[in-house]
Amino acid sequence: MKVLKRCQVFFSLSGFTLIELMIAVLMATLIVGALYGSFRAGLDSWEKGQFKSELCQNARIALEQMSREIRGAFISQRNSYYKFVGEDNTYGGNDADILNFFSTSASLNRLCEIGYFIEKDPNNPLAELKRRCDPTPDSEFREGGTIELLAMFVTGLNLRYFDGESWEDSWVTDEDEDLPLEEEERCLPKAVEITISVENPEVQQEPLIFSTIVSIPTSTISSEEKMLP
Numbered sequence: 424m425k426v427l428k429r430c431q432v433f434f435s436l437s438g439f440t441l442i443e444l445m446i447a448v449l450m451a452t453l454i455v456g457a458l459y460g461s462f463r464a465g466l467d468s469w470e471k472g473q474f475k476s477e478l479c480q481n482a483r484i485a486l487e488q489m490s491r492e493i494r495g496a497f498i499s500q501r502n503s504y505y506k507f508v509g510e511d512n513t514y515g516g517n518d519a520d521i522l523n524f525f526s527t528s529a530s531l532n533r534l535c536e537i538g539y540f541i542e543k544d545p546n547n548p549l550a551e552l553k554r555r556c557d558p559t560p561d562s563e564f565r566e567g568g569t570i571e572l573l574a575m576f577v578t579g580l581n582l583r584y585f586d587g588e589s590w591e592d593s594w595v596t597d598e599d600e601d602l603p604l605e606e607e608e609r610c611l612p613k614a615v616e617i618t619i620s621v622e623n624p625e626v627q628q629e630p631l632i633f634s635t636i637v638s639i640p641t642s643t644i645s646s647e648e649k650m651l652p
Contacts, residue, residue, distance in 0.1 A: 482619050489539060490617065491528050494528060497524075503596075506523070506596050507524040507596045509582050511592040515543075525537070525560065536564070536567070538554070550578070552580055553571065574619060580617075582615060584612035585614040614637060614638045615636070618634040
């Protein structure tokens with residue numbers, strides 16, 4: 424009997440009360456919750472950084488491809504079949520310029536008709552930058568070829584054209600277009616400024632702006648020198 428009483432006293436002195444257990448569980452829960460919150464915040468930050476990095480990389484790749492193809496722009500002084508037409512356009516208050524031209528640098532080793540434009544999904548506040556490539560150009564300018572995605576989550580595409588003295592919002596090399604030009608004025612711009620705006624749909628912040636200026640070294644050549652497709 425004495426031994427039993429001693430054991431009961433020992434366990435009562437060395438054990439935890441219900442309140443102490445509840446406090447310990449609460450403290451453990453708070454610690455685990457704090458650790459999870461810190462881990463989750465770090466993971467979210469990493470995911471957003473990774474997405475931003477991919478977004479920037481995608482925009483840079485689009486700029487590089489556009490720069491390469493615009494640098495190879497081509498027209499003929501005597502043949503209006505080859506054109507370079509840049510249209511100033513908007514959608515929803517944002518820049519959505521359109522450019523159609525012929526290029527010798529379309530990675531197909533031949534003269535191709537190239538087009539850049541913004542395509543907006545009515546169910547999505549952001550748009551996509553698209554590229555049209557027609558390796559067999561014909562008289563149907565702005566039509567034909569295949570369309571591919573250049574950049575996602577685009578909020579704007581702005582193109583400006585340098586005539587040697589000032590920057591213009593549009594450019595036309597064909598007298599049949601809306602902005603008529605004299606025959607002797609049919610020429611390529613000296614340079615084109617490309618500005619792409621992209622936005623991370625998961626982060627409420629200002630759009631990221633990517634811009635570059637592309638010089639066009641190709642001069643207008645005669646119809647006898649033109650490159651046939």
